[in-house]
Amino acid sequence: MKETTEQDYGDEYRAVQTFREEIGNAKKVIDTLSTYPDSVFRLMPQLDEPTATEESKARVHTxxxxxxxxxDETIKLLEDKYFPLFASNPEFAAYKSSIEAVIVQSRTQTFLTRDNVFTFGAECKKITSGIFRDQKKLLDKMKAIKKAHVPTTTTA
Structure with a gap:
């Protein structure tokens, strides 16, 4: 079996690669946040059903x-891990304010209408689509670094 070793393309490449992976992880976390309103929208009507018992209402409240x-756990992760990531990269700092806006919405809206749920989902999708585009740009940057890389030779 032939052993393969991964080529080292330098610090810049590794930094871009790591950042690209991290914003991909942020995208997944934002997707998680976008599921909250739909859950609330599905559960809230159960409280008003004429046949709802105190027990079933207690389950819904739970x-x-x-x-x-x-x-709240998702928001904490965004604030603690991903806000500093975006803030430390000025080119991507706008994501922080966009994410802050959806966080505020997730905490203040009641999500009792399909329109509210849809609007929230669309805002999250706008952010994740932007991240996806930027991941492609970062991949292109990684490819350019690879292409420009001149391997160093060592002599023994």
């Missing part, structure tokens, strides 16, 4: 609390 907890 599920709503669980969803809010997941949302």
């Amino acid at each position: 599920q709503l609390a669980e969803q809010a907890k997941k949302r």
